Amino acid sequence: MSDFSFAPAEYSPTGMPQYDGNPLIECLPRILSDIDVVRRVGNLPKKPDDAERALEPKLRGHGINRMKDIVVPFEIHLRLEDLFSQLIRYGYTGRNPLLASTVRYRLPSSAEVRGHGFMSSAETLTLIGLSGMGKTTALNSIARLYPQVISHSQYKEQIFIETQVVWLKIECPHDGSLRGFCVAFFAALDSALGIEKYSRKGAAGNSISVMLQHISQLCKTFFIGALIIDEMQHLCSSRGGQDREKLLNFFVTLSNDAGVPLVYVGTNAMLPLFSGVLRNARRAAGMGPIAFDRFSEDDPFWAHLVSQLWAYDWTTSRAPLSDELLSKIYDLSQGNTDFLAKLLMLAQRHVIWEDIDSITPAVLQQVYDNQMRLLHKPIEALRSGDPLQIADFEDMMPTKDQIAQMMNYDLARRADRSHLSLLTQASIAPVSEYEDKDAPKVASRPLVPVEDGVVKKAHFIKEKDVQTQLEQHGWVDKDATW
Template sequence: MFMIEAEYRQHLDENLNNNPLTEALRVELQKNDFIRKITINSNIQSNFWSLPMIYQTTQLRQLTDVHIPLPQTWNMYNKFIGLILYSYSQRNPFSRDTMLLRTEIADRLRNGTFERGIPVGLTTAPSVLVSGDSGTGKTTTIRTVLRQIPQVIQHTSYKGKHFVTKQLTWISFDLPPNGAPKAMAANFFRAVDMALGTSYATEWDARQKESVDKHLSGMQQVAVEHNLGMAHVDELQFMLAYIKSPNSPSLQILESLFNKIGVPIVQSCTAEGVALFDTLVIGDHRIGADMTTVRRMLNDRAFKFLNHDIESDYFIQLFDTLFPEGLINAGRGSDRVTFRNKFHELSCGLPAIMIRLALLHHETLVNLLSKPEIQSKNYHTYDVALLVRVYKNQFSLIDPALVQYRRGNKQAYESTIRAETNNTKYSNGEAKDQRREVADIAPKVIKSIDSPNPMLSVSDRPMVGDFLQGFGDDVDG
């Protein structure tokens, strides 16, 4: 738990003042300062190649921490902090409306009731959608941005008024793959406990026999008790698997849990999850009574994450960070450009794959060069043949998925990556049928109902062809 003590300062927007929840939140106003704070480069020593192997290994582990902010990051920060501040401006803890809301939710919890789709007192809060292929960095970016916002703020008094509370500015949790609403509640309570040091998860685990509505009301009560500022709900595409589970988490339940009490939601999912909004029909339990739920759950900005073109600034910057000068062991025939082209082809321009492939390539080279009988074979950093051998040896589980990605079949990519990692989310026949139904539906560029602004997008160049479907040429590492 990381908590700060409240220090109250007024904002330039006067509508945000005279409220402890807003005045306790600091905002970053300078883009360059913000980007610098979240950028993580490796610190490879100039004497890397003369270090003992164990220290070469610890040096290389820095690559797993590398973070180059994606182009959307600054806009995403401004969107998130803006929504949190505005939502708090509508929920002053000393206002009559807020006090009535707390009372009403407490009554619902005692009675074991939960109202789906019916406002309990406040105007529906905004919903943001973040979508992208697995490995494009959407969840990492969301949580990196959220970590720049103090998650817990301890208050004791405000302008002479007694005000002892821990303000929870944001929470991030996953939907469950099995469609159990109590599992969703458990994920939420665990995330709250991680932030606040509370024991809600243990308390509600002991109340498993109580109704689903009671658990949902419990989530809502915790949200208002700790003045939750924003909820990030990840893995929204899991709802595709809930087709035969009428009590499963739905868009309507998410809206009722958070939006209806003034808490904005950030929803994140794969591109497959975006198709969810396009393919649900009126009466589907996953949206509720009508399509107005879908409209409200897409009522603000949408951000789209894609893989990165070989000539994009982001790909070049991340590649240069993963192959810094201190790690380069040049040899005969070294060609950085040819190597970089093959590296992009193998990694598909996906940041998660790029980082792992670079680390394993460097580790393998270190292992090879530590063996006297191999040193004469002229292995070097920009050895394309070695890179391909490392890929074949270390990416056998994920290669079938990447083959589909290179063919441009994103649907098959997502399905294969789940199957190959033994983390299948769609385990029943109905869910598989649902996937087939949406497989040929291209996700649309979503625009806000109230705003013409389209999705922010990273440049993307379709990749065609496939390769490396067989494995051989084993290499150490």
């Protein structure tokens, strides 16, 4: 069943000419100011008082779990809310249900749809974040600013009976399979609508192509405002890459033909998905990617976040947050919000169980050594700052470093191809074409083998394999791969 009840449509003009006159937009909540976003996105549960800290240890242990519900909004939350607001509203400008082109575009018959004049206004928002940095929590908080389902009955004295799904969130299947995606979509739609109808379309007997057609049509039928696709990095593990390419192509089709805005969410490990095909990269960069990278130690937002969490202290003797403690906390969490929350929660439980007065740097180190062993390798990699160590954990690498690594790989691949091209040219062209007596001598290693400043000349035999002859001339390592 859905977590959200149907909200009856109430229409209010926005003051923006491209929005007004469109019931799908006028029924949405008003566009929020930054102050309203901070108040509504942030979540600070009740802090423990003296009476709660005087309870027996077992009860205080239950109170520590309230720290999991803390959401401290930052500037990146404001930017994300602003772009999500624009994504949904502008995506509806091309799907005004009062226009004849929209009525025709919703027809299930492809023959009737051709030439209907529909122009998609859908954009794509990409949310990239290190594992544990709270990107999914932030997006969930922002999506909940909107009713998930809105029921229309009448608009400006016109009968207008429609069910509008403002947003729909699904997770990529763990194996990145097309069938798994289809099943997840139908289940999410049923959950939003509070019914058990469309999940049956994911039965094993239905072909994938038919299910994809159903998904496209349902997106049109329910005017889905934004399709949020979480855990996109799972597509990188799909077998053979065939389902991955088909699914990415289907996302493009949804955006173009169904006019559905997309929100890609995942760790930095998903970046290679968009490095090979231009239209995928172009779509992913539609509204500019938002990156949830870890905090630096001197970031004032980091100190603010730690101080907010530090106020939730269930120990009997509350220790003030000193510079020494702040430094130790960063060293053991490396600016990752999930590591931070785990460290503080485990430390409080340790203090309560062992009947220690308060949290100290020594207590934090002991908790890290004994109870966070599984996280030692990624944390030590982050602490080292060595890109090679961090690269062992793709979902921990900062976004800019991940992109730089992809670019370096592409440049190396191009250099290899250029090297092979020069080798081949040198073997068939006259020496005079490569020899420049007036050119200054270059000390760096040349791309092709030289002898006394002149490119070695070689004659290839057509009947023999080129690779074998290159190896015989010593121009390429036989173990090298191109």
